[in-house]
Each structure stands twice: as C-alpha cells, then as structure tokens.
Amino acid sequence: xxxxxxxxxxxxxxxxxxxxxxxxxxxxxxxxxxxxxxxxxxxxxxxxxxxxxxxxxxxxxxxxxxxxxxxxxxxxxxxxxxxxxxxxxxxxxxxxxxxxxxxxxxxxxxxxxxxxxxxxxxxxxxxxxxxxxxxxxxxxxxxxxxxxxxxxxxxxxxxxxxxxxxxxxxxxxxxxxxxxxxxxxxxxxxxxxxxxxxxxxxxxxxxxxxxxxxxxxxxxxxxxxxxxxxxxxxxxxxxxxxxxxxxxxxxxxxxxxxxxxxxxxxxxxxxxxxxxxxxxxxxxxxxxxxxxxxxxxxxxxxxxxxxxxxxxxxxxxxxxxxxxxxxxxxxxxxxxxx
Numbered sequence: 001x002x003x004x005x006x007x008x009x010x011x012x013x014x015x016x017x018x019x020x021x022x023x024x025x026x027x028x029x030x031x032x033x034x035x036x037x038x039x040x041x042x043x044x045x046x047x048x049x050x051x052x053x054x055x056x057x058x059x060x061x062x063x064x065x066x067x068x069x070x071x072x073x074x075x076x077x078x079x080x081x082x083x084x085x086x087x088x089x090x091x092x093x094x095x096x097x098x099x100x101x102x103x104x105x106x107x108x109x110x111x112x113x114x115x116x117x118x119x120x121x122x123x124x125x126x127x128x129x130x131x132x133x134x135x136x137x138x139x140x141x142x143x144x145x146x147x148x149x150x151x152x153x154x155x156x157x158x159x160x161x162x163x164x165x166x167x168x169x170x171x172x173x174x175x176x177x178x179x180x181x182x183x184x185x186x187x188x189x190x191x192x193x194x195x196x197x198x199x200x201x202x203x204x205x206x207x208x209x210x211x212x213x214x215x216x217x218x219x220x221x222x223x224x225x226x227x228x229x230x231x232x233x234x235x236x237x238x239x240x241x242x243x244x245x246x247x248x249x250x251x252x253x254x255x256x257x258x259x260x261x262x263x264x265x266x267x268x269x270x271x272x273x274x275x276x277x278x279x280x281x282x283x284x285x286x287x288x289x290x291x292x293x294x295x296x297x298x299x300x301x302x303x304x305x306x307x308x309x310x311x312x313x314x315x316x317x318x319x320x321x322x323x324x325x326x327x328x329x330x331x332x333x334x335x336x337x338x
Contacts, residue, residue: 004043007228007242008256009035009198011190014058014065015250020163022145024056024067031251032056032067035242038202041224041233049225051159053202059190059246063141063165068092068200071159074207076151076214077112083133086110086117087222092162093201095235098171100197100259102238102331106171108137112160114144124236127330139167153209190246193257199241200227239269239333260317261325261335267296268327271311275302275329285309312336 014028038053040046051071058065070092077089086109087093097105102124109117118137123129142164148157168189204223205216224233228242247254259265274292279285285304286292289311294300301312312326324336 004229004231004240006197006240007036009033009057009242009244010251010254010256011057011059011064011244011246012251012254013246013248014060018058018060018063018065018163018165020141020143020165022143022161022163024069024161024163028058029056029067032058033251035200035227038200038225038227039229041201041226041230041235043229043231049202049204049223051204051225053200053225055200055227057198057244061189063167064096064171066094066164066166066200067161069159069161070202073156073158074153074209074214075112075146075148075157075160076207077115079111079115080113082115083117083119084115086115087203089203090205091203093203093235094164094166095199095201095238095241096166096171097197097238097241100195100238100265101333105238106137107131108140108164108166110142110144110162110164112144112146112150114142116140116142121236123330123332124238126234126236129236137166137170139170141165151214153212153214192248193245195243195245195257195259197238197241198244199230199235199238201225201235239265239331260319261315261323264298264313264315264323264325265333267294267298267300268311268313268325268333269331270294270296271300271302272327272329272331275309275311 016028018026018028035055038049053070055068079086079089089111091109091111094108105121107119120132120135121129144160144162146160149155202225206220207214208217230237230240245256274294275285289300289302298313298315303310308329310326310328312324314324316322326336327333
C-alpha cells in the first residue's frame with residue numbers, strides 16, 4: 001500500500017452565528033477557507049472529477065459545522081426515508097474519527113432532498129466492521145439549498161450546497177473510553193490544536209434523460225470524489241483521511257501543527273497491509289518483519305500468534321519525548337506508552 005499525503009485543514013472558531021439553511025452566506029462562512037477541490041478517490045490514477053466539489057468547516061461550543069458546494073447541472077434525488085442507503089442517489093458524505101484510532105468512527109450521508117443516513121462503524125469493513133445504522137446523531141441539523149430545480153431535466157442547474165451542524169454531545173454519546181491523548185469523552189469539545197481525522201466523499205452517478213425524468217445509467221458504477229484521496233475505492237481507510245485541526249485563532253494568525261505520531265502511524269499501517277498480504281499469500285503471518293522487505297526508518301517489533309498480531313513502533317517526538325505506538329490485526333492504532 002503506497003503512502004498517501006492526507007489533506008490538512010485549519011478549522012476556525014465561528015465568530016458569529018450560523019443559520020442552518022443550506023446557504024453558505026453567513027458572515028462566519030465568509031471568513032472560513034475552502035478545502036482543496038475534491039479529487040477521485042483513487043487519486044491521479046483516475047480522471048479529474050468533471051464537477052467541482054469543495055467544503056468548509058467551523059466550530060463553536062455546541063457544534064462542528066460543515067458546509068459544501070457541489071456543482072451539478074441536473075440536481076436529482078429519490079430517497080426520502082431516513083437511514084436509507086443514501087449513496088444510491090447522488091450524495092454528500094462525512095467521515096469522522098475523533099481519536100484517530102481507526103475504530104468506532106462516524107459516517108453521515110445526505111442527498112439533495114436532505115434525507116440522511118447516520119451510522120457508527122465499530123471498525124473498517126475490511127477488518128470485519130459492522131455498520132450500526134440504528135444509532136442516531138441526537139441534535140443533528142442539516143439543510144440543502146438548490147441553485148436550480150430538483151428533479152427537472154428541462155433546465156440546467158448550477159448545483160446544490162449543504163450545511164451540517166453536528167453537536168459535540170452526539171460525538172461523545174457512544175464512546176466510553178479516552179481518546180489517543182487520554183482525554184475522556186466528556187472533554188471532547190476542541191481546544192487549541194485538537195486534531196481529528198476527517199474526510200468527505202461525493203457519490204456521483206451517470207444519468208440519462210428520459211422525457212421529464214432523470215435516471216441513472218444502468219449497469220454503470222458510481223464516481224467517488226473525495227477531499228483526501230484514499231488510493232483505493234474504499235472510504236473506510238481512516239488512516240488516509242484528512243487532518244482537521246481546531247483553532248481559536250482567526251484566519252491568518254494560526255499555523256497547522258503536524259501530528260508528532262504521524263511517521264510512526266504511517267510505518268505501522270505499512271506493516272499492517274504487508275502482514276495481511278503475506279497471510280493471504282502464505283496462509284500465515286511471517287515469523288519476522290524482515291520477511292516483508294519493509295523500508296521503514298523507524299524500528300518495528302512484531303508480536304504474533306497464529307490468528308493475531310501487534311506491531312510496536314517507538315518514536316521520538318520533536319520535543320525529545322519518547323513514545324511507543326502500536327497497531328493490531330484489525331487496524332486499531334493506540335499509544336502503548338509515553
């Protein structure tokens with residue numbers, strides 16, 4: 001698995017109220033920077049998306065705010081029931097991993113009818129993850145604004161925008177353990193420098209016009225356009241999501257501070273994928289990491305049984321402190337010691 005470079009975003013505190021109406025015209029939004037334009041989920045191996053997508057983020061004491069603009073000449077949506085499989089329509093999706101451990105993370109999808117699907121993942125699908133669709137984000141607020149007309153192929157639309165307010169209380173509610181920094185869930189409202197792993201996805205289907213109806217082209221796969229590329233068609237690789245760092249400072253006065261564990265995490269995930277490749281090829285974990293031919297600058301130590309493994313990675317932070325990070329066979333990442 002090649003090493004990808006996740007996107008980075010400084011998320012500023014909103015300095016004025018935000019009305020959740022789907023329009024990103026509040027003064028607070030005008031101060032927030034845009035993300036980079038979305039790319040194909042596989043990166044440069046696929047063509048550049050034909051329609052522009054970009055997002056903004058803000059926060060305050062109650063909510064994490066997300067706004068996005070989706071260019072679209074024919075805005076359409078069909079699903080109206082909450083917790084439907086929304087990506088069967090064109091949609092916008094949010095992925096959140098507050099403690100950056102690749103487990104117990106959140107997904108939210110919505111379409112142009114503002115129909116939502118909110119779910120909790122105990123771990124990635126590739127590691128046997130189970131979606132918990134009956135979990136709800138209490139207090140979630142969403143809105144869509146359409147620059148054009150919905151489900152009308154007789155005109156050309158400019159697109160649609162979404163506005164999302166996720167309460168901090170909804171993020172805390174299902175968690176009963178500290179995050180990677182040792183903070184209990186009750187303190188998970190951001191402070192200066194708090195960093196989450198976040199990504200956004202846009203599912204776009206090819207459509208055809210049949211009279212007055214907009215329909216998906218049959219037997220054609222969807223396009224997946226994302227903020228931070230995944231390298232594969234799988235949004236459930238949290239290690240490739242972007243870094244969102246919360247700050248109290250206004251735009252122009254804050255600087256992004258890199259995660260000091262980032263190199264260790266990257267080395268651990270490289271080992272994780274190589275170990276699983278080895279087991280698929282040989283039916284077992286290797287006896288030593290040397291069998292994998294890894295080229296890690298950091299020392300790695302493998303501890304394995306016939307069915308399980310842990311890889312440990314010691315790292316020295318820029319401040320001189322020593323830390324040990326670990327990954328196991330189901331991609332859970334945690335700090336062993338500091």
